[in-house]
């Protein structure tokens with residue numbers, strides 16, 4: 001019997017390589033595709049040579065991202081040769097096929113079944129009860145201790161510089177109970193931080209009329225506030241991304257003060273000048289943001305507000321730009337990313353009059369970066385001597401240091417906290433850290449009992 005078993009040769013499952021480009025939302029898509037492929041019996045491969053097929057999940061948001069996507073496809077073709085393309089750039093199949101006639105298949109964003117079907121066609125799994133196993137939980141590309149939680153897809157807005165609605169369609173919200181069940185599973189599997197993402201988190205549930213669903217003996221509405229409160233009860237850090245400043249956002253601030261969700265809001269303001277915001281067709285641009293920031297800070301004094309801004313949008317005058325700089329002085333945002341306006345093929349903004357010359361864009365970009373770095377540096381300096389909760393992302397066993405993030409820092413986009421004498425820690429630990437030093441964006445400290 002033993003001999004017979006020893007002699008049984010399992011068919012080896014095909015191996016899939018994945019190159020995932022773009023935003024966290026694309027990363028979640030990659031995770032879903034890989035999860036499905038694992039469930040279908042495929043193995044993953046970390047290098048081109050070993051993979052039977054390489055999937056490239058592309059980003060088509062900006063022309064520069066498209067170029068990066070095309071380069072990644074070219075590299076995968078050169079290194080492996082058997083390539084399937086998916087993601088936002090999949091909407092431009094003819095561009096891809098023209099440049100790379102050898103790609104095996106091109107599918108668009110969220111066409112999970114189509115991309116999985118293309119993999120099955122390109123590299124069929126030999127039937128075997130031994131390898132057609134469903135993994136215990138979703139396969140994740142993010143470290144085990146934090147997870148992105150996608151609550152909706154698409155967007156009802158039509159910002160002039162953005163082509164996402166034409167790629168991804170109008171808002172489609174997930175059911176709140178399905179989101180909470182997924183979050184619960186993630187926490188059970190070791191997730192310590194849930195990063196809530198969508199195109200517009202504050203619009204969550206509008207399309208399904210905020211319909212309540214049964215949850216834990218009660219009901220939960222498809223609404224950002226209800227969802228945030230229930231997520232906050234799961235015992236993990238909960239961080240809200242891509243929130244627009246609609247009036248109802250005020251309702252989540254008390255949840256931060258109660259410690260249910262992190263005192264953190266990622267609000268892509270994009271500009272402050274009413275003229276530019278109007279030309280951009282930004283949602284919620286009439287909200288009195290400066291007053292509300294003050295009110296939020298009165299309720300949750302530690303709230304960290306991250307944002308991004310576009311400079312050099314068509315028609316932006318020196319007055320508009322100066323308005324933005326003065327607004328930033330008042331707003332004292334904690335984290336700011338700035339971008340020079342770049343026309344994206346298909347975006348309404350491309351047809352707007354009065355484009356800003358490149359050298360003016362550059363000059364404004366340098367000025368906004370200088371301003372926001374100074375604000376950030378002062379904010380970081382003010383943290384020296386304080387004790388903060390820090391989630392550990394990585395430990396360096398050689399130098400005994402560790403890198404983590406405070407509640408004010410989202411992974412990959414914000415600053416880090418560097419710890420000394422931390423070799424005993426592991427990723428996912430949440431520890432108290434005495435802040436000893438700071439630079440413009442990062443903090444430095446040591447674990448403390450207090």
Ligand code: SF4
Pocket residue numbers: 155156157158159162163164165199200283
């Ligand atoms: S809110 Fe505006 S920028 Fe954001 S996805 Fe919708 S249309 Fe694009």
